Amino acid sequence: MKQQFSIDYLLSNWNKTQIRLLGIWFIIMLVLPLFIDSSYILHIFIATMIYIFVAQSWNILAGLAGQLSIGHIMYFGVGGYITTLLFVNFNISTWIGLLAAAVGGGLLGLFVSAVVLRYGLKEDYYALFTLAMSQMLLLIFMNLPFAGGAEGIYVPFRGSNFLNLQFESKLPFYYIILLFVLLLSYFVYRLMNTKMGLYFIAIRENEMAAEAIGIDIVKYKRYATILSGALTAVGGGLFTIYTAYAEPNLVFGFSQNFEFIIMAVVGGKGTIFGPIIGTMFLKPLNEFLRAAYGGTLPGLAYLIYGGVLAIIILFLPSGFMGLFRRLLNKFKKN
Amino acid sequence: MDMMTFIQATINGLMIGGIYALIALGLTMIYGVLKIINFAHGEFVMLGMYVTYVAVSTTGMSPYLSILITIVFMFIVGALVQKYMINRILNAETLNQVLLLAGLSLFMRNLIMMIFSPNNQSINFGLSHYSYLISNYVVNAPRLIAFSVGVALCLFLYYFIKNTKTGKMIRASAQNRMGALLTGIDVNRSFIIAFGIGVTAAGIAGSLLATFYYISPTAGQPFVLTSFVIVVLGTMGNFIGALIGGLIIGLTESYAAIILSPSMKEVVSFSLFILILLFKPSGIFGGKKNETTI
Numbered sequence: 001m002k003q004q005f006s007i008d009y010l011l012s013n014w015n016k017t018q019i020r021l022l023g024i025w026f027i028i029m030l031v032l033p034l035f036i037d038s039s040y041i042l043h044i045f046i047a048t049m050i051y052i053f054v055a056q057s058w059n060i061l062a063g064l065a066g067q068l069s070i071g072h073i074m075y076f077g078v079g080g081y082i083t084t085l086l087f088v089n090f091n092i093s094t095w096i097g098l099l100a101a102a103v104g105g106g107l108l109g110l111f112v113s114a115v116v117l118r119y120g121l122k123e124d125y126y127a128l129f130t131l132a133m134s135q136m137l138l139l140i141f142m143n144l145p146f147a148g149g150a151e152g153i154y155v156p157f158r159g160s161n162f163l164n165l166q167f168e169s170k171l172p173f174y175y176i177i178l179l180f181v182l183l184l185s186y187f188v189y190r191l192m193n194t195k196m197g198l199y200f201i202a203i204r205e206n207e208m209a210a211e212a213i214g215i216d217i218v219k220y221k222r223y224a225t226i227l228s229g230a231l232t233a234v235g236g237g238l239f240t241i242y243t244a245y246a247e248p249n250l251v252f253g254f255s256q257n258f259e260f261i262i263m264a265v266v267g268g269k270g271t272i273f274g275p276i277i278g279t280m281f282l283k284p285l286n287e288f289l290r291a292a293y294g295g296t297l298p299g300l301a302y303l304i305y306g307g308v309l310a311i312i313i314l315f316l317p318s319g320f321m322g323l324f325r326r327l328l329n330k331f332k333k334n
Numbered sequence: 335m336d337m338m339t340f341i342q343a344t345i346n347g348l349m350i351g352g353i354y355a356l357i358a359l360g361l362t363m364i365y366g367v368l369k370i371i372n373f374a375h376g377e378f379v380m381l382g383m384y385v386t387y388v389a390v391s392t393t394g395m396s397p398y399l400s401i402l403i404t405i406v407f408m409f410i411v412g413a414l415v416q417k418y419m420i421n422r423i424l425n426a427e428t429l430n431q432v433l434l435l436a437g438l439s440l441f442m443r444n445l446i447m448m449i450f451s452p453n454n455q456s457i458n459f460g461l462s463h464y465s466y467l468i469s470n471y472v473v474n475a476p477r478l479i480a481f482s483v484g485v486a487l488c489l490f491l492y493y494f495i496k497n498t499k500t501g502k503m504i505r506a507s508a509q510n511r512m513g514a515l516l517t518g519i520d521v522n523r524s525f526i527i528a529f530g531i532g533v534t535a536a537g538i539a540g541s542l543l544a545t546f547y548y549i550s551p552t553a554g555q556p557f558v559l560t561s562f563v564i565v566v567l568g569t570m571g572n573f574i575g576a577l578i579g580g581l582i583i584g585l586t587e588s589y590a591a592i593i594l595s596p597s598m599k600e601v602v603s604f605s606l607f608i609l610i611l612l613f614k615p616s617g618i619f620g621g622k623k624n625e626t627t628i
Contacts, residue, residue, distance in 0.1 A: 062429065068428055068429055068432070070429075070432060115612065119611075119612045119613070119615075121611060121612075121615065123428050124371055124428060125566075125611055125615050127371070127428070127432060128371070128562055128566065128607075128611065129608065129611050131559070131562075132559070132562075132563075132604050132607050132608050132611070133608070135559055135600075135604055136601065136604045136605070136608065139597075139598075139600055139601045139604065140601070142597070143597060143598070143601075254555065255440070258433075258436050258440065261433065261436075262433070262436075262437070265429075265430075265433055269429075297448050298447055298448065298451070298452050299443070299444030299445070299446075299447030299448040299452070299551070300444070300448060301444075302440050302443075302444040303440070303441055303444035303445055303447075303448060305437070305440055306437045306438065306439070306440030306441030306442075306443075306444060307437070307441050308437075309433060309434070309436070309437030309440070310419065310434055310437040310438055310441060313423065313426075313430050313433055313434040313437065314419065314422055314423070314434065317426065317430055
């Protein structure tokens with residue numbers, strides 16, 4: 001038992017260490033609302049967890065499978081609009097809406113991967129393609145009359161109801177999104193130990209070598225894109241239902257796009273706990289700065305985002321988790 | 335669409351195309367030499383706008399004279415960014431390169447927002463609202479000057495990179511880093527000059543835009559994607575391609591705005607972008623190989 005907590009064990013079973021961190025985080029988050037009576041703080045944590053969910057979904061495609069999905073927000077926006085439109089126009093339960101969002105995001109992922117793989121777009125060109133797709137979708141939704149055009153659509157409140165995922169208080173939503181994040185992170189952990197997850201990592205590390213040892217890279221890149229797209233779309237649905245508002249510039253916008261990516265990268269992409277720790281650090285910081293200085297110093301919050309991102313890339317390219325690992329290694333040597 | 339509207343749209347498209355070309359030229363230079371997609375390019379355009387804005391509103395000088403200040407300022411900014419940031423990640427994975435520049439663009443945009451407020455500004459000078467009337471067609475004077483300067487600078491930079499010693503050093507460093515080092519070329523210096531020039535081109539375009547476009551911290555953003563479209567269309571790393579690509583996209587957007595609707599012009603250029611990426615990612619000057627070296 002004692003050995004299980006030695007630094008050696010923690011380092012050589014890195015994924016299990018991260019699962020323990022996830023467990024500790026979950027327990028803290030579980031009891032946290034007991035000490036919070038401000039619904040504003042609760043709101044910040046809900047927003048944080050929605051962002052974790054999306055950052056973690058991006059992490060599957062970019063962190064594990066190594067694909068440069070720079071315009072990843074396209075899946076988020078499509079999911080957000082599907083859930084919102086189904087709920088607003090047809091009064092369909094949010095849960096079914098989220099499922100439909102996952103299908104929609106998965107189909108978009110299928111389309112993107114089919115086109116990209118068919119025409120062999122790689123690296124820079126893949127990144128530009130995803131970016132162009134996301135901006136195309138932004139413009140398309142801007143010009144779609146039934147989606148509310150540039151003004152977007154408001155989600156009406158239809159009473160506290162578990163089926164609609166709408167509640168008078170913020171607490172139920174908090175626990176539901178917490179569960180979503182826990183399940184997704186545990187899923188990523190399990191995925192990393194399956195054949196598929198290992199194939200993803202092999203493709204990321206060396207695509208040519210992966211192909212040479214017989215991995216069907218086209219197939220597994222497609223799987224990664226569909227999986228990540230579907231999950232990101234669910235994140236989009238949760239976001240629009242929670243904020244009760246879907247607007248093209250918000251759900252397809254450039255800055256939000258990079259926000260998700262920044263969080264996963266700052267925490268450590270390709271790790272299980274990275275997107276969580278990165279978002280837990282950045283999102284509340286951002287909300288705090290916006291609340292405190294939004295009126296007097298507009299831009300400060302995102303200025304710090306940009307600065308933190310640049311510093312992390314320059315000095316800690318593997319993020320907080322990489323730093324943590326390095327520190328453990330240092331302790332071991334002493 | 336009658337003939338007159340068509341010709342007027344052609345004039346407008348060419349005018350803006352000249353500016354597009356200058357912005358894209360900077361981007362294509364940076365990509366051609368450093369193999370880095372400059373996601374902060376729009377913010378460098380925006381910085382150029384603010385240099386002119388500050389110079390004109392504090393001293394009352396002509397915005398065209400302020401271009402000299404822009405050149406010095408932007409070159410220094412570019413050289414510093416290259417020396418202390420880009421140079422460290424030249425061999426890093428593409429994602430980190432993209433994200434560093436995205437972070438830099440967030441930083442610059444919001445820094446300017448903090449200093450100058452998010453509001454739109456504009457400058458007023460003698461020529462602001464002056465237009466020439468050439469046989470019934472309206473040609474806005476600041477746009478015409480911007481177009482001429484943009485095209486002239488594109489041609490000058492093409493000459494510079496092809497024929498001067500510094501230009502040849504930059505090309506050698508881009509084509510074969512090790513080979514250039516072996517012949518005694520200071521590769522790091524070439525990279526600094528190349529990035530500096532790329533950023534300066536964007537800055538000058540910003541200064542020229544400031545004479546007829548609104549100035550705001552987010553004003554550079556629409557130009558990022560447009561210039562990506564242009565450099566891919568005109569082959570990444572190809573100067574003449576950037577010039578022709580800029581004019582093509584300028585015309586395309588101008589025609590799309592009158593045939594469809596002004597809000598659809600970007601849809602058309604993005605559709606064009608996606609089609610080029612899929613069917614001819616090497617662009618119109620690319621030949622069969624994915625040749626991107628300048």
